[in-house]
Amino acid sequence: MLRQLSQVERENLLKLQDSGAGVNFDQIAMAKLFVLQLIEVNSEGRLVLTRLGRQVYEAIRIENTGIR
Numbered sequence: 001m002l003r004q005l006s007q008v009e010r011e012n013l014l015k016l017q018d019s020g021a022g023v024n025f026d027q028i029a030m031a032k033l034f035v036l037q038l039i040e041v042n043s044e045g046r047l048v049l050t051r052l053g054r055q056v057y058e059a060i061r062i063e064n065t066g067i068r
Contacts, residue, residue: 001036001056002056002060002061002063005032005036005056006029006035008026008029009026009029009032009033010031011029012026012030013030013033013038013039013049013056013057013060014057014060014061014062015052016039016047016048016049017049017053017054017057018024023051030047031068033053036052037050037051037052037053038050038053038056039053040053
């Protein structure tokens with residue numbers, strides 16, 4: 001899955017999990033994250049990572065830092 005994501009898409013996924021609302025996101029990258037089912041709108045209307053999105057997030061963090 002990681003190989004399918006561009007750097008901008010990876011950054012948007014990290015930003016969403018780390019910062020949440022109020023951050024400027026690349027709309028095209030976010031659209032792809034929706035298509036790949038890495039993000040969704042929850043019952044409160046907030047953008048959140050799906051279970052798969054959280055797994056990819058962890059993989060990106062480990063790849064970037066080597067730390068879980």
